[in-house]
Amino acid sequence: MGSKNCMNEACRTTTSSEWKKGWSLKSGGFATLCYNCGLSYDNSVFCETFHFKESGWRECRLCGKIIHCGCAASRYQYEYMDFGGISCLSCAKHLEIQPVQPVQTPGDLPSGPFMTNGVKDVYPLVTENKGNDDKFSNERLLHLTKAVGANDVISKLEQLRREESMLKTVDAQKCISNLRPQCSSSSFLKPDIGRPKQEVKDTFESLAQQSLNFALATSLGSSSSVLPFRGEIIEGVEQSKSSFQHGKNTKQTLSKPVKHSPAAGSETNKGNITQKRFARTPADVRGRTQLLPRYWPKITDQELQQLSGDLKSSIVPLFEKILSASDAGRIGRLVLPKACAEAYFPPINQSEGIPIRIQDIKGKHWTFQFRFWPNNNSRMYVLEGVTPCIQNMQVQAGDIVTFSRIDPGGQLVIGCRKATNNGDVLDSHATILPNGNSPRETSYSGVTDTLLPTGGRTSDDSMQQSNPMSEKKLRNIKNKRLLMHNDDALELRITWEEAQELLRPSPSAKPTIVLVEDLEFEEFDEPPIFGKRTIFTSRLSGEQEQLAQCDICSKWRRLPVHALLSAKWTCSDNIWDSNRCSCSAAEDVSPRDLEALFTCNNDNVSKEGEPSGLDALATIAVLGDNIGDMGESSAGATTRHPRHRPGCSCIVCIQPPSGKGKHEPTCKCNVCSTVKRRFKTLMMRKKKRQSEREAELAHEKDKPTLAKICFEKEEEEDDIAGNALLNMNHHQENEDGNRMSTEEAKKGRLDLNCDPYREEDVIAEENEMSLTTLMNVATLPFDMFLEKPNDVPSLEASMIEDNIAGEGAMLLPGVSGQENNPEDGQGA
DNA sequence: CGTAGGCATGGAG
């Protein structure tokens, strides 16, 4: 692309790159607009720019004829005119139609960008005559058309409209407000060459309120922008007046028959009121025709009314966007859809952009940097510095931020709707979230937040909720990038697979055996039940057992490892131990054991029911040889500890993923010191036992005792654990390894499982509670997948929290789209 | 070394 000159004398930009595409030309090309002034171009022969005042170029929506001004350019250029064609100068019939009713699009009309959802939007060429108030009645329009001829109609109407606007400030402001986005829309910029720039500016400055927080482009004031796109103007006004009563005002032909997309079909509870959420048409025609439906605001009428009431202003929804992980991430950059940015934000010429003030639904003002990056000969618009706002709104990836405008005044308003669990939000344009889940139906922040349950949302929600994945969703998931960031879903899936294995048939259910590829499967007519949460433990003797808690007395009972318990289980159900089948019987497990148990178990299982990094440590310590297998799933998972966030410096989060990173032998980090200390303990134990063993052997040389067997087994475990600890994450043994001081431990530094130097932990270890104490994840109560279980003491969790809080590393809820935990966002 | 800024890349439409 060679260097081009802007034809706007006030601009005269010469550049080879800073041009943007304007409307598409039927010739196959695009009108080229100057990025600097947005007004002119040099290589498009589209006549409207240069002959705008003389041009009557329009496409009649009724007869489909193209008319032109007669200039050479207009004779051979066929242009999508998305104005709606105020009048067809070759077919005056439509002018006699009064009022214009929504008209089904003639099939022979050329489809253009105004085609939406298969139904061509029909713009009111002539709207209802409002009597004396309407100086642009059909009659008048027709009269003007005849009186002044085609070439002058537009300019005359423009003049009248402007005068009208000046006289009626309020209405004018509404007009302006509604016109502004149109004017700044790249595809519909109607450069005003024939009009002095200053005049335009003055006109609009006189109308714009001081509170107008974003600059009006010179093009915004283009007189051509004030052309009687009657439907458009009236729509805006009417929208404000009618609170966007979709489909109720039949005269609002712009109230297009909204496709009932799945998104639109979702419901939002608002008190007792349930309202369909429609893909609301943007505030202006251009926006609608240009913006992808995914960006269409979907605020409900009630929400809009409430929002308008809260802000005591007329709110014009502009667009919305589902927050991506990047948007919600710590970088604080919210990528704005290009069309939206160019339609609703002030034009910017420099990459650095401009600061822009946007208020939220609570009235709080935020200043963002609205800027762009050159990108593939185009632009990528971003709002920078959104993190505080995002945090304040407590939204995260998958939630929706909305942009609206207060009329009059044009103040931009940012709002949000939190994703909810309905899986039916997706339409053909919807986005799959980075976690592979669909964006969920939403509640409008500040509007319906208080009306909707604000209970904790977990990442499991979207999984456990019935979320029928459409083919489109599945197709979308093919997105490699999304798959790469689908770790959460993957982890969940695995967890669910594990859970699947331990779904128990209903006690009364009788299976039907079916053969599938020579494999027998049991089919049950009744739905499965979830077993009671139990804790598997193993004594040092190797004997395994599980602990279950009575639902009545809360006492823990030792049960055989094979015992399958229903979700509701009490002591009376203890058929394995007649002495402990009553709540009156003493607890099987001492409080000390329980404490140690939970200390370990809380390492093993996070509140969300996902294995933690400490689980990996414990498991590795036990499995030893299988460390390679654990590597990817466990060690990798440690860097994605569900309760932690980027920046968390706890022992779990600071571990590098498997195979990544290597600590120096002299490293004194928490991980290294802990590993070294642990290893040292193991070695000490080993030595001690070895000496004991030798002493024992001296006494009983030929009689292998149970104690001996257990001792050997324990020793073997220690070896394995020691090797595992040595190998884990390439941490290396240092004979002079630091020992974590008690003080450090008290500061909340996370210990691995337990501190062998602490008396209670040593006792716990010696009390037959080995590292093999693992939570039976699969028998977690069903609601564990729904929300954080509150019934389990969480010493470890509190330690983690303390640690995070102490180091100030915890990010506010909703900061990260990738690793954040919605639970935390609820102030967990 | 960690972070932020800016641009590049590549998948999806």
Next chain:
DNA sequence: ACTCCATGCCTAC
């Protein structure tokens, strides 16, 4: 083939 945009990656600080 092209645009958009989510996000990766490089570089400067």
